[in-house]
Amino acid sequence: MSEFKQTFNSSIGKKLIMALTGLFLCTFLIVHLAGNLQLFQNDEGYAFNVYANFLTHFPPIEVVAYILYACIVIHALYALILTVKNQKARPVKYATVNESPASWSSKNMGLLGSILLLFIVIHMGDFWYKYKFTDTVGFKEYRTNVLTNQRTVTDFIPQVKDFEHSFTTENDVEIVRVKDLHTKVSASFSQWWYVVIYVIAMGALSFHLLHGFQSAFRSLGWVHRKYTPIVEQIGIWLFAVIIPLGFAAMPVVYFFMHK
Template structure:
């Protein structure tokens, strides 16, 4: 046990933990983006509010969420420790003529990670905490209002979407004939209000730019740290790291605030 503990307290051990938590967070980004794309549905938030409730109340997902929060903390703390240790060991930077995006992101992972940590804290405060605020305070039950949706199950058409008056509600789905009624917290409205502010949209775009460069280096670096390298697969890992994690995912997330600000 002491050898195991010593291994994970070493520099290599910390890098292994960062690699594992980083890949777990990459997996979460795919799931989170796929759910958030429902914001683009023209359904008054029906799909997105159903998704938000599922992600916060389905027991297995809640367990994964706690692992996610732990991963963010561990990844951030170990990144800080490694950055400080590296600077102590090498106070003067090596001269380098390589100005490629990969090398730039590798040299600035600490700055990029710091921007992302600030972004995560603000994002959690403005959305996650508001969504759960009534769980922490009995006087905060109207922070996010509830909405009632009626949907025709035969045609799939949304029949109505109306704001409910202030009061105590619970998420519910029930059917009368061919009409489904869903009562849910209207997190969609909270998102819409937030993305009407130009400075908030700008902050999101800058943070997602940082995410792009962070993943450009971090995704491939995680595989190298774990020893999952082979000349047959290195090219595939590189393409996934660049196109999926450094381009598609950040652009997908950035498109949401930009589209909302310009069109809503």
């Protein structure tokens, strides 16, 4: 047991933990982007609001969510510990210039991570916290005729305290009453400063993943002459390009659509 503890208290152990939590967060980004793309459906927020309700009321997803929060904290904490330890190990800068081909992103992972951590705090405070723990997010009622697929949307005011959601069917009409996170998102994305913060954070995410995704595989020892180039391409195109662009497109599109 002491050897196990010693391993994970070492620099190598900390890097392994960072690699594992980082890859878990990468997986989350794919799922989160897929869900958030519901914002682009022209359905007055129906798909996105149902998706948000599912995330916050399906027990297995809620368990995964708390694992996610733990991974964010652990990843950030271990990154800070390793950064401080490296600085203490080399308190005086080298007299000669380092000519190693290290990328800009690899040299500035601390800065990029700090930007992302600040963004996560702002983002969760504005959406997750207000959605779950305040009454600042209203409700929508969606009535869909299951025969014609026609849908009407109205604001809904609960008549009972602590109302969360309801899904019922009356005379071939599906009635869905859920919290209206879509309107909250639209309001936030209508503010130029919030859009700027979001886009800057996605730029930081791009550079962070450009180095971090590949580095995680190296830390875990998953290096192979045949497969490493594939991992690098996935890191570049999926995680450093497609995912950040997908997230950044949401506030930009909403900002110009609702001007």
